[in-house]
Amino acid sequence: MNILRYRYVLQQETLPTSPSRDSVRTAVGETHSSSQIAVEQARELGLLGDNILGSSFSFDVDIARGGGAFVCGEETALMAAIEGKRAMPTTRPPFPSTKGLWGKPTAINNVETLAHVPKIIRDGPDKFAEVGSEKSKGTKVFCLTGAIQNSGAVEVPLGTALRTLVFDIGGGPYEGRSFKAVQTGGPSGGCLSEEHLDLALDYESLQAAGSIMGSGGVVVMDNTSCTVDVAKFFLGFTTAESCGQCTPCRVGLKRMHEILDRITRGEGKLEDLELLKYMSTGIIDSSLCALGRSAPNPVLTTIKYFEDEYLAHINEKRCPAGVCDALIKGYHVDSELCKSCGICVKECPVGAITQIEPDKKALINSDTCIKCGQCYTACPFNAIKEVW
Amino acid sequence: MSVELTIDGTRVTGKKGQTILEVAQENRIHIPTLCHHSLLPTNGACRICVVDIGRKDRLEAACTTPITNDMKVETKSKRVLDARRLNLELLLSNHRADCVTCEQDGQCILQDLAYELELDLHKTAFKPQDIDKPVDDSSPAILYDPNMCVLCGRCISACNNIRHHNVLSYKNRGYDTLVIAGLGELFTDSDCVNCGECIQVCPTGALTEKPSRFMGRWKELEMTETTCPYCGVGCTLELYTKDNTIVKIKGKEDALENQGSLCVKGRFGYDWVNSPERLTTPLVRDDFGEFREATWDEALDLVAGKLAEVKDQYGARSIMGLASAKCTNEENYVFQKFFRACIGTNSVDHCARLCHAPTVAGLVKAFGSGAMTNSIQEMLDTDCFLVIGSNTTENHPVIAKYIRQAVLDRGAKLVVADPRKIGLVRDSSIWLRQRGGTDVALLNGLMNVIIEENLHDEAFIIERTENYEELKNTVEKYTPERVERITGVPADKLREAARMYAKADRASIIFSMGITQHTTGTDNVLSTANLAMLTGNVGKHGTGVNPLRGQNNVQGACDLGALPNVYSGYQSVEDPLIRRKFEEAWGAKLDERNGLTMVEAFNAVSRGDVQAMYIMGENPMVSEPDLTHVEESLKKLGFLVVQDLFLTETAQYADVVLPSCSFAEKNGTFTNTARRVQMVRKAVEPPGNSRLDWQILCEVATRMGYPLFYGSSAEIMKEIASVTPIYGGITHERLQKTGLQWPCPVFDHPGTQFLHRHKFSRGLGRFHGVEYKPAEELPDEDFPYMLTTGRLLQHFHTGTMTRRSKVLDTLVPECPIEINPADADSLGLADGDLVEVSSRRGTITGKTSVTDRSDLGTVFIPFHFAEAAANVLTNPALDPDSKIPELKVCAVRLRKP
DSSP states (O other): OEEEEEEEEEOOOOOOOSSSSOOOOOOHHHHHHHHHHHHHHHHHTTSSBSSGGGSSEEEEEEEEEOOOOGGGGSHHHHHHHHTTSOOOOOOSSSOTTTSOGGGSOOOOOOHHHHHHHHHHHHHOHHHHHTSBOSSSBSEEEEEEEESSSSOEEEEEETTOBHHIIIIIITOOSOTTOOEEEEEESSTTSEEEEGGGTTOBOSHHHHHHTTOOOTTOEEEEEETTOOHHHHHHHHHHHHHHHOOSOSHIIIIIHHHHHHHHHHHHTTOOOTHHHHHHHHHHHHHHHHOSSHHHHHTTHHHHHHHHHOHHHHHHHHHSOOOTTSOOGGGOOEEEEOTTTOOOOOHHHHHOTTOOEEEETTTTEEEEOTTTOOOOOHHHHHOTTOOEEEEO | OEEEEEETTEEEEEETTOBHHHHHHHTTOOOOOSSOOTTSOOOOOSOOSEEBOSOSSOOEETTTOBOOTTOEEBSSSHHHHHHHHHHHHHHHTTSOOOTTTOTTTTTOHHHHHHHHTTOOTTTSSOOOOSOOOOOBOOSSSEEEOGGGOOOOOHHHHIIIIISOOOOEEEESOGGGOEEEETTTBOGGGSSOOOOOHHHHHOSSSSEEEGGGTTSOOGGGOEEEEEEOSSSTTOOEEEEEEETTEEEEEEEOTTOTTTTTOOOHHHHHTTGGGGOTTSOOSOEEEOTTSOEEEOOHHHHHHHHHHHHHHHHHHHOGGGEEEEOOTTSOHHHHHHHHHIIIIIIOOOOEEOTHHHHTHHHHHHHHHHTSOOSOSSOSGGGGGOSEEEEESOOHHHHSHHHHHHHHIIIIIHOOEEEEEOSSOOGGGGGOSEEEOOOTTOHHHHHHHHHHHHHHTTOSOHHHHHHHEEOHHHHHHHHTTOOHHHHHHHHOOOHHHHHHHHHHHHHOSSEEEEEOHHHHSSTTHHHHHHHHHHHHHHTTOSSSTTOEEEEOOSSTTHHHHHHTTOBTTEETTTEETTOHHHHHHHHHHHTSOOOOSOOOOHHHHHHHHHHTSOOEEEEESOOHHHHSSSHHHHHHHHHHOSEEEEEESSOOTTGGGOSEEEEBOOGGGOOEEEEOTTSEEEEEOOOSOOSTTOBOHHHHHHHHHHHTTOOOOOSOHHHHHHHHHHHOGGGTTOOHHHHSSSOEESOOOSTTOOOOSSSOSSSBTTBSEEOOOOOOOOOSSOOOSSSOEEEEEEOOTTOOTTSTTGGGOHHHHHHSOSOEEEEOHHHHHHHTOOTTOEEEEEETTEEEEEEEEEOTTSOTTEEEEESOOGGGOGGGTSEEEEOTTTOOEETTOEEEEEEOO
16 A cells, blocks of 8 residues: 655744844744644545545645744754754755655655645646746745735746836835835845846746745835845844854854944944955855855845945945934934924933923933934924934 | 765775765875764764865865765865865854863864964954853863864764763754753753763863863873773773873774773773872781781782791681782783692682672583673674663663664664663663562563464574473473563563564673572573573674673683683683693692682681682672671681782781782783773883782792792783683784684684684583572561662772772762662652661661662662672572672661661
8 A cells, every 4th residue: 555644844934024123923823723624624535544535545644843943944954853853954965855754765845836736737737837937937926025015925927027026016115115125035035126126036047146036035125224234134034043053154144243233333344345255155155054055145145236335334334224223323303393392301311302491492412312212212293303 | 886086186986975075085185174073973064174076056065975976076275275264263253262271282173273274363354252151060070161162063973873871962053052961951960971972072172071171281191002990891991191190081982892982980980090099018917906018028928928827737728819800811810820820729719709600600501601602893783682680871881882872773672671770771672670589580481482472493493502392391381471470570571572582683682790699690691591592692693692791801800710610711620631731831730629719718717717818909898798797707817918909998807918000000901791802001100119910929929939920911911822722812912903802712813703603612502491599588577678789880899999089989979779769758768868778687878869760679779888888788698500699689678767
């Protein structure tokens, strides 16, 4: 009897979907229970288990919960997690297809791949290959998100232009804002610029541009995003998600993150850009698994496509997008907008704001101000302005 | 299949499956490595050995990448060196480079790499940071400084993959990753057994020997390769010394028996060698009965004179000699020669009487040769182990390593039969918890099932054995149900175990003192031999009956004739032909009667039949059963000579004490449990005026009118080879590399890996029908608990050495008395409470250790502690065949004092 088992692993999505600090984490518990129900229903209907529908074919599905770490998306780490071990990638060979889970030959497929299977079986491979680009066939689900009017999961033929995705489907940036960049492929993908809007979204083109298809994430950024900050954010994520096994990923990403951090604080040096590139090359070249080998992508692509923004941070100690808080020079009160409510005076932790008679407009003493920004967030009338 | 490839432009050939690193090393192409270690599985973590194989997107680790045909490998291109340097700089950016005081200075791979890659620490882009992590110095043995750690993973691999202790692991992830013991607690709070395998493989100064701190750096140390003085595994040690002091010990990594592994004793229990308590000059009794220092001449004359006097007055048989399983083969040979040829008696014995006398007696009867049939390394290929009466993880830790590797890595089956819940139970497929002293019934039960279910090896029985019918008729009566009543082992479990053992392709029985230290010791051994022969598990690779010898040279002391019935090589003293051979070789008339055994001798003292005793390196005042009686005997002796390293409990009763040399101070050989004769080499000078044991013996013999002189221990070995067929081809020159396993009859013989290959030493293997007999003294109303004794991992034998080792005595400073939780409850005893244990022979007090290792109604006491000597309690009742006392079972009562 031919028994096939398929182990479906719920890999908790810890991918940040926008460069804001709130990364969305899906509720694995919910996914788990609904998947479990689906499997049980299929079994009740006789579609899973021994001798399916009276045939000699047996097939079953087990659901295992993944370790919940980003690195579990790497196949060897995923197998380690299923075996109850610490999820650390191992070197290949042996490849999972020869020696995988519990030492047995193992095929590892993404759910999305499996979702294509019924269609290919039903309509044939030719039909499937009708759509897509020359080398990348079929469709792909992108997770379109970020500073964009319509966000969500979008299935398009591979090879669709980035512009179509961002503007036609996504509706473009919010009103009053302008498109600036797009991060494709998740946190270890690349950050592409306006010049790539006509890029065909397929495996080859993305790779040529320094990015990857990866998880299919497409995070759109507008003019209020700072690409240095974005690179730091994504690198911060991969640094935290490194399994810690190999040197370049464990220590290298941390050191790169420190360099980016000092650039966003206005303490960067011009040599830092060369250093970042040198480190990126070494880390990509020598990391053990795909996590380390792709983690420097956001840094390399932002340096490549948004070098001016780096230079502004380094040379002028200025964040053109107005994102990097440490570079704020100070605050001033727009006396036109100030209603003399006194809230900012109460909020200021160092007593740097005073209200001057007779109109009691607030005034910030730049000598004592510590640039904490509490007045800025507290003012109900947007009367406090940042000075860059 | 050969694979051709190019490395740095040179065409080289490798074998399919080899890695780039392996082929490069074979071709003397240097690729630097850090996490790679020849004894460990590769993990490719450090990324130092990266090479370019022509892929645009990445470099590959040479240590994990298999070679392929026409592969082009660059090992020194700029791209490669850049990546290597980056990784090294990154490692150093998170490493406290305290090279000026680091213990690993000079042996540090990180240091070597920095030099090789010409790193300028002042010019690197990264300044060291996060190097203030707390140092764990909780363990007396292992010092762990995470600030030196480069997270290569070697220690974790050694702990988990090699030793299967599973103590070390990673904590956190990414940059915050740390190596931790247990769940992140201190080393002392974890399950760490201090084997130090992690230190052995650590490439930096992160894990070092704590007692060696500031004792000397690598460049100041001298290395001497020698054999461990503890158990019978015979691990090869690298002894590092400075200024005549042992600074640290490493396991020799290409040594056959231990492959770099050691246990806590071997690695850390050496400081007694340089102890100020060592005897440095002969001591004799003054007129007031107190010891005073004496010259060698005075002491030797006194010994020779007194022994001659006793011999004249009471006859040679009134002198008893105790040789030593701690001394070398050469010394034991000289000892028995001195006794037989000079004093004129066969009354020579040693502590094998207390451990494996039944093994020798039983296996000689069944197979014709009383030694471990197979080799240690073969255990890796065994399919099923029956470990019965051996607490292997504590008493033979390095053998336990191989058992665990076979079981956990290869899926071999493990049946543990032991009344105690010993360490191997964790890894066992089946655990049979038989009642103490019921081994014959248990083994007969296993054989009953095997015959009943037709799982025996009929062809082997017909071709290779005799007397099968007797066995069959005997074990017929031992149905699993009856055996369950006797042993307490459920019948179904017994059946399951029998099937597991019998169905295995290669099954090996491993036993130790749990089998031998009974009044039925020889019966027990015969039963193990029966079981192995019944299933055809003798004379084949990976099988056998494998007694694990407890002392470093107890095998050798037996081999060299420190036994009252045989000359060296188990040649009977009663055989006139053999006797004539020795008379000719030694130029003396030899006694034709067997001599006295050890316990018999102490009894003979009470009767006045033994008047003098010469004890070399043994401590019966702690090791013998019923110590009160031993003390009386020692006091009653007319003359007692003790030759030892320390003023032992026994030496305190001596008339003359002669200071001798430790293993680290002499050349010679030890024979390990697997019959491997291995070199012992001098590493330090002996303290004061102490002398080599064999030299002392020669002096005494010469002064007694039997001139005995040797130029060196190698010369003694030559004489041994000339009169001892099993050692016939053994010389010191031949032993230099890996030693030789006897039988090794001629000089071009490669030694014998396993015995009884085509025929048994005695011709046909002989079955013996053995009936179960209960232990001599069983619990009753007055003494309701069963006492069993044994050893602890951290201590050895009578504690003469280990109690004087700071590390070992700190780890276990006092005698734990192991009591089952339910028994402790009913006695109102809590962990750590003082408890008084009494038997019909005496009383001791120790600290309660509440543990489920002890079964209900059973108490375990290790016998290392003179101040709470378990042998005050034990029963001197003897096995009629081998005269071993029943140290494993007696009845006691417990009381909260």
